[in-house]
Amino acid sequence: xxxxxxxxxxxxxxxxxxxxxxxxxxxxxxxxxxxxxxxxxxxxxxxxxxxxxxxxxxxxxxxxxxxxxxxxxxxxxxxxxxxxxxxxxxxxxxxxxxxxxxxxxxxxxxxxxxxxxxxxxxxxxxxxxxxxxxxxxxxxxxxxxxxxxxxxxxxxxxx
Amino acid sequence: xxxxxxxxxxxxxxxxxxxxxxxxxxxxxxxxxxxxxxxxxxxxxxxxxxxxxxxxxxxxxxxxxxxxxxxxxxxxxxxxxxxxxxxxxxxxxxxxxxxxxxxxxxxxxxxxxxxxxxxxxxxxxxxxxxxxxxxxxxxxxxxxxxxxxxxxxxxxxxxxxxxxxxxxxxxxxxxxxxxxxxxxxxxxxxxxxxxxxxxxxxxxxxxxxxxxxxxxxxxxxxxxxxxxxxxxxxxxxxxxxxxxxxxxxxxxxxxxxxxxxxxxxxxxxxxxxxxxxxxxxxxxxxxxxxxxxxxxxxxxxxxxxxxxxxxxxxxxxxxxxxxxxxxxxxxxxxxxxxxxxxxxxxxxxxxxxxxxxxxxxxxxxxxxxxxxxxxxxxxxxxxxxxxxxxxxxxxxxxxxxxxxxxxxxxxxxxxxxxxxxxxxxxxxxxxxxxxxxxxxxx
Numbered sequence: 001x002x003x004x005x006x007x008x009x010x011x012x013x014x015x016x017x018x019x020x021x022x023x024x025x026x027x028x029x030x031x032x033x034x035x036x037x038x039x040x041x042x043x044x045x046x047x048x049x050x051x052x053x054x055x056x057x058x059x060x061x062x063x064x065x066x067x068x069x070x071x072x073x074x075x076x077x078x079x080x081x082x083x084x085x086x087x088x089x090x091x092x093x094x095x096x097x098x099x100x101x102x103x104x105x106x107x108x109x110x111x112x113x114x115x116x117x118x119x120x121x122x123x124x125x126x127x128x129x130x131x132x133x134x135x136x137x138x139x140x141x142x143x144x145x146x147x148x149x150x151x152x153x154x155x156x157x158x159x
Numbered sequence: 160x161x162x163x164x165x166x167x168x169x170x171x172x173x174x175x176x177x178x179x180x181x182x183x184x185x186x187x188x189x190x191x192x193x194x195x196x197x198x199x200x201x202x203x204x205x206x207x208x209x210x211x212x213x214x215x216x217x218x219x220x221x222x223x224x225x226x227x228x229x230x231x232x233x234x235x236x237x238x239x240x241x242x243x244x245x246x247x248x249x250x251x252x253x254x255x256x257x258x259x260x261x262x263x264x265x266x267x268x269x270x271x272x273x274x275x276x277x278x279x280x281x282x283x284x285x286x287x288x289x290x291x292x293x294x295x296x297x298x299x300x301x302x303x304x305x306x307x308x309x310x311x312x313x314x315x316x317x318x319x320x321x322x323x324x325x326x327x328x329x330x331x332x333x334x335x336x337x338x339x340x341x342x343x344x345x346x347x348x349x350x351x352x353x354x355x356x357x358x359x360x361x362x363x364x365x366x367x368x369x370x371x372x373x374x375x376x377x378x379x380x381x382x383x384x385x386x387x388x389x390x391x392x393x394x395x396x397x398x399x400x401x402x403x404x405x406x407x408x409x410x411x412x413x414x415x416x417x418x419x420x421x422x423x424x425x426x427x428x429x430x431x432x433x434x435x436x437x438x439x440x441x442x443x444x445x446x447x448x449x450x451x452x453x454x455x456x457x458x459x460x461x462x463x464x465x466x467x468x469x470x471x472x473x474x475x476x477x478x479x480x481x482x483x484x485x486x487x488x489x490x491x492x493x494x495x496x497x498x499x500x501x502x503x504x505x506x507x508x509x510x511x512x513x514x515x516x517x518x519x520x521x522x523x524x525x526x527x528x529x530x531x532x533x534x535x536x537x538x539x540x541x542x543x544x545x546x547x548x549x550x551x552x553x554x555x556x557x558x559x560x561x562x563x564x565x566x567x568x569x570x571x572x573x574x575x576x577x578x579x580x581x582x583x584x585x586x587x588x589x590x591x592x593x594x595x596x597x598x599x600x601x
Contacts, residue, residue, distance in 0.1 A: 036396055041533065043353050051520040054353040054508070056531045062394035063402050069386030070535055076382035077542040151356045151503065154538030 002094050002102075010094040010104050010129065013136045018087035018108075021158060026068040029158075034130060034137045035061055039158065041143040056148060056155070071157070078156050083114035085157050089125065102129045102136070108143075110159050121159055122146045164190045166197070169597035176589050179562035179582075183551040185589075186362040192499035198596045199480050200225040204308065204315040204328045206482045206493060207231050209507075211312065211349035213239055217260045217275055223495050224316055229304055230254055230264070231314060232275035241304040241316040242277045253301070264301065277301040311340045312348065331573065332428045335476035339486035341468045344455035344513030348489075351523065354507045355530050359541045361548035363481065363496035364588070366504055369540055370475045370483050370492070371429045371584035373419055374563070376409040379543050383535045384410035399446075401521060402528045406535055411579075419579035423568075427479030427591025429584040433472050448517040455513055477584075479591055489522035492530070500548050506530030561585045 002010075013032075020029040033039070041056040050058045059067065070076055091107040104127040112119045123145040129136040143159050167190050175182040175191075184191055201224075208220045213233040220231050221244060228244045230253075246253050246266035253266050253273075263280050265272040272280045277300045282288060293299065305318045308325040313336055315325055326333065340348055359366070369375065377384070387406035395402065411419075420432040457465045476484045481494040489511060495503040508526040510519045529536055551559070564581025577583040 038397075043355065043531075052351075052516075052523060054351065054355065054523050054526045054531070056355075056527070057533045058397065058527060059402075060395055060397045062390070063397070066383075066386045066390050066403060066406065067535060069389065070382050073382040073385060077379060077539040079382075151358050152532035153358055154541050155533045156538065 002096060006102075007092075007094050009134075010102060010136065011092050013129070014089050014092060014104060014106060014125075014127070017138075018089050021087050022085050024071075024082070026071045030061070030064055030068050032136075032138055033061055033064065033141075034139050037061055037138045038140050039064055039138075039143070040140065041145060041159070042148055044149050045144070047148075056145065056152075057143075057158075067158075076156075078154050081115050083112050083156055085113070086111045087159070097128070100131060101139070102131075103127060104129060108159060110157075112157060114156075119153070121155075123148070123159070164193045166194045167191055167596075172593060172596045176593050177558070179565045179586065180558040180560055181585075181589055183554075183557045183559060185592075186364065186548065186551045187499060189499045192362075192496070194596055195496070196225050198598065199592070200496065201318040202322070202598075203319070203480060203595065204317050204322060204325050205480075206313060206478070207241060207316045208239075208314040209312055209348075209350040210239075210309060210314060211347075212258060213314070215260060217262050218258075219254070219261065219275065220258045221254055221256065224304060225318060227304075227318075228252065229316070230301075231316070234274065234276040236276065238276070239307050239309070239314055240276050241307055242273075243302040243304065245301070246271055247299055247301065271299075273301045277303050311336050328426065329478065330424055330426055330428060332424075332430075332476060332478045334471075335430065335473060335478075335484050335486050338468060338471045338473075339484060339489070339509065341460070342456070342486060342489070342514075343511035344452070344459050345511075346459065347512045348509040349512060350491075351508045351510060351519075351526070353523070353526075354505055355526070355532060357504045357506070357530070357532055357537070357541065358497075359502055359504070359544050360500055361502060361544040362500060362551075363494050363502045364592075365544040365547055366494050366502060367477055367479075367481070367483075367588060368585050369544060370477055371421070371431070371588070372582075373411065373421070373431060373579040375540075375543070377411050379539050380406070380409035380536055382539070398524050399521075401524050405525070405528050409536060421577045421579060421581060421584055422574055423577070423584050423587030424574040425587075425591065427588045427595075428477060429479075429587060430473050430476040431579070432474075448515050448521075451515050452511075452518055455515075459513075479588065480595075488525050489518075490525060490529070500552065504530075561589070 017032055038060050040050060040058050043054050043056050047053050088109045089106050092104060094102055094104040097103050106125045108123060108125055110121040126142040127138060128140040130139050175185050205224055207222050207224060208231040212220050216233055216235040218233045222229060230242045230244050232240050234240055244252055244254050248271050249268055251266055251268050253264050263272040263274060270283045274280050279294045279299045304316055305320050306322055307316045310325060383406040387403045390403055393400050418433050423429045483492040489509040491507045493505045497503060508522040561582040564577055564583055568575040568577045568583050575583055
């Protein structure tokens with residue numbers, strides 16, 4: 001079991017990520033990722049293969065940075081009006097992994113409000129974290145959306 | 160809930176379409192939608208499955224055909240059947256999953272069991288049923304849908320009891336299915352297990368029009384084009400620059416528009432030439448995967464035919480009324496109308512059998528970039544389709560304009576040609592639409 005201080009630092013790191021997404025600070029959000037960090041949202045429950053099975057998102061830093069620039073473009077149609085979100089992260093269980101790294105599992109709920117409609121997303125996050133200064137960087141974030149294989153409307157803000 | 164809607168008359172339908180304008184009711188009137196379900200989605204050949212999903216007896220997929228939910232099955236006699244997903248006993252839906260394998264379909268209510276050809280296999284407590292209750296009576300079977308026909312692995316069905324031959328309906332669009340299958344070094348394609356289904360709150364025709372619309376990307380997708388153009392090349396460790404190139408390629412200008420050619424056919428089919436020809440799925444000499452792939456293809460077809468196959472540079476081949484095939488990128492989209500203002504789009508990709516695995520990985524990547532719910536391209540399209548529907552739902556106007564390039568088309572034996580800036584594809588689609596909706600009365 002992790003010592004309380006490390007567990008708490010990981011929790012605060014996850015909360016920081018949620019806050020940056022909610023406040024629209026997407027460039028700051030991307031800085032939480034390793035230069036080779038990956039954001040992965042599978043399309044199938046229990047999916048382990050991002051190459052032979054399509055993913056809702058499987059993007060590294062370079063593609064995410066295009067996505068972030070797009071989120072900051074005033075012209076993106078799907079972002080007018082800009083959605084407002086509340087990302088809730090809870091049930092955080094952190095563990096020590098090999099090589100001084102950490103893993104963290106968490107449950108999430110995200111409520112997204114845009115114009116006349118409101119949407120709710122939920123599921124589980126699985127992080128691989130690398131220590132960085134007195135905080136962490138994300139090597140991999142896997143977002144297991146509860147209805148990943150369902151019928152979807154466009155998604156704009158990362159979960 | 161279900162109210163009988165008086166269907167529009169042929170004259171009514173004809174009055175909605177002018178040579179270069181269409182009345183908003185074509186998109187917003189539930190009575191028009193009901194007629195479309197009857198005369199288009201119940202009468203034409205509709206794609207329902209790919210044969211690679213139905214390899215073994217008992218394999219099935221669940222999909223929609225017109226307003227019905229159907230199962231497409233492979234029976235032990237080797238044939239493919241399309242069955243209404245409904246128990247004839249009390250009317251319950253039987254199958255609740257999208258695909259699988261099952262020797263029998265068993266209704267969970269009173270356990271009537273059916274074979275994959277729809278025939279009744281067993282009922283519990285046979286002796287309590289009347290003496291004249293017959294297992295052979297089709298009324299006691301899962302109801303079969305009219306006709307099923309295949310073209311090179313693509314399974315089409317129709318509720319029409321006397322449809323025109325499938326080949327007549329597909330017309331010149333067989334070329335794109337041929338081209339997709341010919342791209343496989345083993346001469347066969349398999350549909351990927353994973354796909355996306357997106358829903359938009361708009362009429363089904365909006366998606367077909369958008370797929371044939373080369374004018375909109377520069378405007379609708381500008382928020383993706385600009386960041387992609389600013390981004391460094393080959394920065395991604397995942398996708399050989401595929402995503403960035405696709406996003407950037409939506410920035411079509413006058414020069415690109417001039418080079419693109421649109422083709423429209425009397426049946427409502429449309430495709431475009433030379434729109435997008437970049438990224439790792441198309442020829443690039445420096446790419447070792449592509450070289451291995453081309454070598455495998457040449458081993459089957461020879462160099463000349465291989466060059467011909469890979470040289471077919473067509474985008475968004477739209478087979479009326481609802482199938483969009485992109486052979487070059489191993490992609491397919493199916494438009495499924497749900498109601499006058501609600502549509503599903505199912506987006507698939509294919510594996511080219513005999514091609515290097517990386518070719519499939521790239522097709523999967525293409526699928527995600529273009530068709531995922533989080534796509535930086537299609538999400539903006541969907542937003543635009545919904546805004547169109549919101550405007551068309553209101554009784555103002557009421558005519559919308561398809562006049563761009565009118566009179567500038569060149570007409571061939573079986574179709575029309577135009578430049579990219581033309582709205583010819585929509586005019587061709589609506590001319591076919593009028594023909595289909597008014598056919599029986601003609």
